[in-house]
Amino acid sequence: MFPPRLLTAVPICDGHDSAINTINLELIRHGFEVIYLGYHRGAAAIVRAAIQEDVNAIGLSSYNGGHVEFFAEVAGRLRAQGAGHVRIFGGGGGTITHEDEKTMLAEGTDRLYFAGTPLEKMLGEIRTRYGRPRQVDAPADASDEMKFSLALSAAEEGRGPEEWRGAPLGAAGGKPRVVGITGPGGVGKTTLIDELVLRFLRSRPEGRVAVLSHDPSILGKGALLGDRATMIHSQHDRVFMRSLGSRGQAGGLAPTTERCLRFLRSAGFDLILVETVGIGQEAAPFGRELVDRTMFVMGPDYGSRLQLQKIVMLDVANVVVVNKGDYSGARTASAEVEQRLAFNKQNQRVLTTCAKRHKDPGVNELFGLITD
Numbered sequence: 001m002f003p004p005r006l007l008t009a010v011p012i013c014d015g016h017d018s019a020i021n022t023i024n025l026e027l028i029r030h031g032f033e034v035i036y037l038g039y040h041r042g043a044a045a046i047v048r049a050a051i052q053e054d055v056n057a058i059g060l061s062s063y064n065g066g067h068v069e070f071f072a073e074v075a076g077r078l079r080a081q082g083a084g085h086v087r088i089f090g091g092g093g094g095t096i097t098h099e100d101e102k103t104m105l106a107e108g109t110d111r112l113y114f115a116g117t118p119l120e121k122m123l124g125e126i127r128t129r130y131g132r133p134r135q136v137d138a139p140a141d142a143s144d145e146m147k148f149s150l151a152l153s154a155a156e157e158g159r160g161p162e163e164w165r166g167a168p169l170g171a172a173g174g175k176p177r178v179v180g181i182t183g184p185g186g187v188g189k190t191t192l193i194d195e196l197v198l199r200f201l202r203s204r205p206e207g208r209v210a211v212l213s214h215d216p217s218i219l220g221k222g223a224l225l226g227d228r229a230t231m232i233h234s235q236h237d238r239v240f241m242r243s244l245g246s247r248g249q250a251g252g253l254a255p256t257t258e259r260c261l262r263f264l265r266s267a268g269f270d271l272i273l274v275e276t277v278g279i280g281q282e283a284a285p286f287g288r289e290l291v292d293r294t295m296f297v298m299g300p301d302y303g304s305r306l307q308l309q310k311i312v313m314l315d316v317a318n319v320v321v322v323n324k325g326d327y328s329g330a331r332t333a334s335a336e337v338e339q340r341l342a343f344n345k346q347n348q349r350v351l352t353t354c355a356k357r358h359k360d361p362g363v364n365e366l367f368g369l370i371t372d
Contacts (some may be wrong), residue, residue, distance in 0.1 A: 002157065003033045003222050003245065004131040007050045008059040009069045010039035019093065020061035027059075028222040030123050031131075033245050038229030043073040045235055049228055050078070050086055051146050052241055054153045057110070057130040060090035067096050068103055075108025082142030087130060089113070116358035147238075148267070152242060156256045176210075176265060178272045179370050180286040182252055182313060184295035185278025188323040190227045192297060192355040192363065193273055197369040199232035200271055206271040210240045212260055214253055216277045217245035227275065240269070252276030252285035261290065269372065281310045293370055297321045299334035308340045315344055319369060325352040325362060 006352045008024055017039045022338070032112045035053045037046060041210055050058050060071065071088060080084050090096075091113035095102075101112050111129065115124050138147040183189055193211060200209050211234055211345050217223040223245030234241055244254040253276055264272050285288050296317035302308065312321060320341065334352045341348045349369060353362035 001215075002134070003031055003247070005033045005035065005053060005055040005134065006057050006059055006126075006130060007035045007037060007046070007053055008061070009037035009041045009046050010061060011046075011064070012040055012042045012068070013066070014038050014062060016061070016063040019063075019091075021139065023059065023061070024224060025124055026119060026216060027060075027126070028224055029244055030127055030222070031081055032127075032206075032222040033217075033225060033243075034222060035166060035225045035243050036229050038226075040145040042075055043070060047077040047081065047083070048145075048235070049076065049241075051083055051143075051149050053225075054134055054149045055086060057087040057089060057126075059126075060088065062090060063093040063095050065095060067092055067315050068100055068107075071104050071109045074093060079108070080143075082146050084139070089095045089126065089130070094250075101165055106192075109294040117194045117345050124315070140245045148240070148300070149242075150369075152260060152263055156260050158259065160316060176269045176272050177293070177371060178261065178265065178274065178291045180274045180276070180291035181297060182276040182279050182283070182285055182294070184280070184299070187278075187299040187353045189275055189278075189297050192203075192231050192321070192323060192353065192366075194231045194233050195355050195360070195363045196367050196370070197231075197236070197239055199364065201233065201236055201238060203367075203371075204270060208238045208240070209243075209271045209273065210264050210267075210269045212257070212264065212272065212274045213241065213243045214275060214277045215243065215245060217247045221245075221247065251278045251283050258290065259351075279313075282312055284312045292316045295319045295321060295366075295370065297323050298337075299308050299324050300327050300330040302333070305336055305340075308336060315341055318348060319366065320348060320350045321362075321366060322352045323355055324352065325354040325360075326357065330359050 010020055024034050024036055037049050061249055073089055078084055089111040093115050096112060113153055134153055138150045181189055197209055213227040215225045225243035246254050249255050294317045296313040300322055307365040320337055322330060330352055334350055338350045351362050353365050354360045355363060
């Protein structure tokens with residue numbers, strides 16, 4: 001049995017994220033995998049993420065007014081995609097009135113919580129209402145993306161992928177490039193991936209890319225899957241993204257990663273990017289059969305040269321990226337990493353990037369290297 005999954009977000013033109021961050025942490029403690037989309041998110045982006053992530057419900061925190069129309073827009077878009085089984089709950093302190101609640105419930109919202117509701121009561125009710133197993137069969141009116149997402153979940157649970165190779169969203173067959181991306185937490189892997197996705201979309205007008213992202217699960221509890229919150233270009237219609245919790249597995253991936261990848265390889269994508277949980281010195285997450293190329297992303301502040309001798313991924317990565325190239329010491333770090341790799345004699349490449357910089361030449365070179 002997989003953990004129940006929720007998507008949480010703050011609506012467009014609203015930057016109040018303190019309350020939802022508190023609720024997210026409590027939901028994780030109660031066993032949910034929470035895909036957090038962030039704040040200032042439009043209805044279309046929220047619904048698209050909920051469908052791709054195959055969640056049970058969407059939780060919205062609204063403090064800026066406009067909630068009656070916004071919640072109704074989300075509910076309408078879910079119904080239009082054949083995703084009416086995805087429920088909507090939310091709150092907004094004193095912003096949402098009891099009079100508003102009557103209208104919102106009639107227009108598709110499932111439950112609203114008001115200021116003063118005990119936290120344990122709220123979380124217990126959320127668990128009861130939305131802790132059920134995920135949807136199994138695609139409704140007759142489901143969109144192609146809805147059908148594809150449910151098919152991926154079936155494959156993840158071991159009910160595929162063979163029976164799902166004709167799933168919509170792209171012709172089966174072909175051989176996508178699968179790139180595994182790993183490195184310590186906080187070095188900018190997610191931002192770098194988003195920039196690589198942007199370059200793919202611009203260079204391949206008809207191409208499609210999948211992103212399989214991992215975040216750590218709390219032992220015996222849920223997980224905060226937050227990579228979408230920092231991604232911009234990966235919200236594009238030609239990008240499919242699924243977030244996975246590690247669910248007790250060490251090393252940076254999830255127990256179901258291989259099943260998901262097997263399914264995605266057969267689904268007509270041109271490029272698949274697999275991002276691991278932030279890893280330590282000993283981890284080497286990708287076997288040769290899992291991905292085609294491996295990328296190790298690190299920062300320039302790893303410590304002394306001695307630390308470089310202890311990082312296993314420096315022995316196996318095809319490409320080593322020293323990100324945050326605008327930091328002092330980045331040039332020295334790249335030179336030291338090159339010296340470290342020279343002893344391997346494996347034709348490995350070292351690149352320096354600054355993923356947050358617009359049109360960074362290092363990221364341009366990296367994109368060419370992984371897609372040639």
